[in-house]
Amino acid sequence: MSDLPRKAVxxxxxxxxLPLGIAGRATWGLGKRIGGKSAEIxxxxxxxxxxxxxxxxxxxxKGGAMKLGQALSVFESALPEDFAGPYRAALTKLQEAAPxxxxxxxxxxxxxxxxxxxxxxxxxxxDEPAAAASIGQVHxxxxxxxxxxxxxxxxxxxxxxLLSDLRQLGxxxxxxxxxxxxxxxxxxxxxxxxxxxxxxxxxxxxxxxRTHAEAFEDDPDVxxxxxxxxxxxxxxxxxxxxxxxxxxxSGGTREERDRAGQxxxxxxxxxxxxxGLLHADPHPGNFRLIEGEEGRLRLGVLDFGxxxxxxxxxxxxxxxxxxxxxxxxxxxxxxxxxxxxxxRESIELDPQxxxxxxxxxxxxxxxxxxxxxxxxxxxxxxxxxxxxxPAHQLGRQINLPPSYLLIHRVTLSTIGVxxxxxxxxxxxxxxxxxxxxxxxxx
Numbered sequence: 001m002s003d004l005p006r007k008a009v010x011x012x013x014x015x016x017x018l019p020l021g022i023a024g025r026a027t028w029g030l031g032k033r034i035g036g037k038s039a040e041i042x043x044x045x046x047x048x049x050x051x052x053x054x055x056x057x058x059x060x061x062k063g064g065a066m067k068l069g070q071a072l073s074v075f076e077s078a079l080p081e082d083f084a085g086p087y088r089a090a091l092t093k094l095q096e097a098a099p100x101x102x103x104x105x106x107x108x109x110x111x112x113x114x115x116x117x118x119x120x121x122x123x124x125x126x127d128e129p130a131a132a133a134s135i136g137q138v139h140x141x142x143x144x145x146x147x148x149x150x151x152x153x154x155x156x157x158x159x160x161x162l163l164s165d166l167r168q169l170g171x172x173x174x175x176x177x178x179x180x181x182x183x184x185x186x187x188x189x190x191x192x193x194x195x196x197x198x199x200x201x202x203x204x205x206x207x208x209x210r211t212h213a214e215a216f217e218d219d220p221d222v223x224x225x226x227x228x229x230x231x232x233x234x235x236x237x238x239x240x241x242x243x244x245x246x247x248x249x250s251g252g253t254r255e256e257r258d259r260a261g262q263x264x265x266x267x268x269x270x271x272x273x274x275x276g277l278l279h280a281d282p283h284p285g286n287f288r289l290i291e292g293e294e295g296r297l298r299l300g301v302l303d304f305g306x307x308x309x310x311x312x313x314x315x316x317x318x319x320x321x322x323x324x325x326x327x328x329x330x331x332x333x334x335x336x337x338x339x340x341x342x343x344r345e346s347i348e349l350d351p352q353x354x355x356x357x358x359x360x361x362x363x364x365x366x367x368x369x370x371x372x373x374x375x376x377x378x379x380x381x382x383x384x385x386x387x388x389x390p391a392h393q394l395g396r397q398i399n400l401p402p403s404y405l406l407i408h409r410v411t412l413s414t415i416g417v418x419x420x421x422x423x424x425x426x427x428x429x430x431x432x433x434x435x436x437x438x439x440x441x442x
Contacts, residue, residue, distance in 0.1 A: 100137055101155060103127035109153050113234045120144070121229075125151070131285070135162060135199060135305075140239060148239035149228050152202075156233075159200050166193045191405055199305050206230035208277055208304035209237065215274040216301075222267050223290055223300045240300045242288030249284060249420045256297065260289050261372065261423020263299035268414050269314065269434040278308040280406055282413045284420070308406040315407070319437030325362050330355040341401045349397060357394045364415075369426045372418035 110118040124142040131138045135158040139151045170189045206227045213224040225238035272278045288300035317340045324333040334351035364370040383391045431438045
């Protein structure tokens with residue numbers, strides 16, 4: 001019924017072509033250099049061809065392939081600048097759009113899930129999707145009561161494709177290393193595998209979105225569209241007009257970029273306290289910058305398919321760890337990390353070395369405001385990724401408890417987006433207001 005490539009063998013061949021293509025282009029590049037082309041020109045051509053293949057493969061396959069591409073898109077800021085250009089353009093495409101499914105396929109899904117008279121639910125329905133993502137695509141429509149809505153339709157076979165892709169990508173993770181130098185893809189892919197069932201369950205997504213919409217109703221800074229209708233493989237929500245964050249990143253004014261960054265940080269830290277949930281898919285395609293009353297810019301938030309459940313809000317140990325690091329309390333932070341399971345009992349580390357490892361990471365919180373830049377993130381990535389550096393050696397010995405895995409990824413992803421924005425953000429103020437344990441005496 002679907003044009004989504006569903007046979008495991010077909011998808012495996014396409015995914016396997018990514019690392020093989022890298023190797024093949026390297027050989028092709030060697031031949032070009034022997035033929036007289038400069039190494040710089042050849043390298044640029046190889047990167048462009050690899051980027052084109054990356055978008056085409058991950059976008060066409062959708063499923064877990066595109067999901068990985070979207071997750072990687074927020075980390076392009078960490079790539080060396082001479083490497084990042086082609087990949088930045090290719091990965092950014094995955095934040096907002098991918099090759100769509102044919103209208104006929106979409107109509108069949110709607111007929112199955114809403115009934116053969118599904119068109120009666122809408123006054124208008126646009127066949128051309130407004131966005132096409134990893135497991136579904138969104139169509140703009142007008143609900144029967146006149147409300148403008150977004151109709152999210154899950155791809156037929158999405159579950160099968162998602163699981164198949166993530167299994168194959170897990171096997172290829174080592175070979176895909178050249179796509180994001182210095183980043184270990186295996187933990188990221190494993191965590192995605194753990195959350196497949198939630199990602200596919202639109203009932204859970206609708207519940208999370210309703211919770212957020214209620215908590216942020218009439219909020220001056222954050223807008224969450226209400227759920228209009230939820231069914232299996234179909235989710236209808238209010239339409240949210242605004243400028244996609246990817247467009248703010250590529251062409252926004254300084255005011256827009258700073259405002260978007262501040263609101264993104266605010267939503268990251270206020271969400272768990274107000275809803276008991278952490279929005280866990282912070283790539284730019286899921287956010288809009290909306291002009292409200294008197295020109296006040298607000299942040300629109302979409303897609304609640306992946307959330308982390310934090311009933312008590314942000315875990316207090318995170319705030320305590322940050323505070324102790326800022327206070328240069330080497331013994332205190334080391335004892336705290338040992339007690340929380342970040343350092344295994346079988347390992348003994350130098351407390352001062354642990355503090356020196358953490359200090360650069362918390363730099364954005366030391367000042368009243370901090371400007372997130374790609375160069376700052378590249379420096380952090382290089383420090384931790386270089387096998388010769390003390391930071392790399394120490395980082396390999398620090399353990400991340402399972403309950404912190406998703407929090408860690410969401411925080412890193414949000415920082416990646418802030419660096420793409422180049423935003424100046426008053427992060428310390430947000431932490432003082434919303435992060436338990438950050439202020440002394442808490």
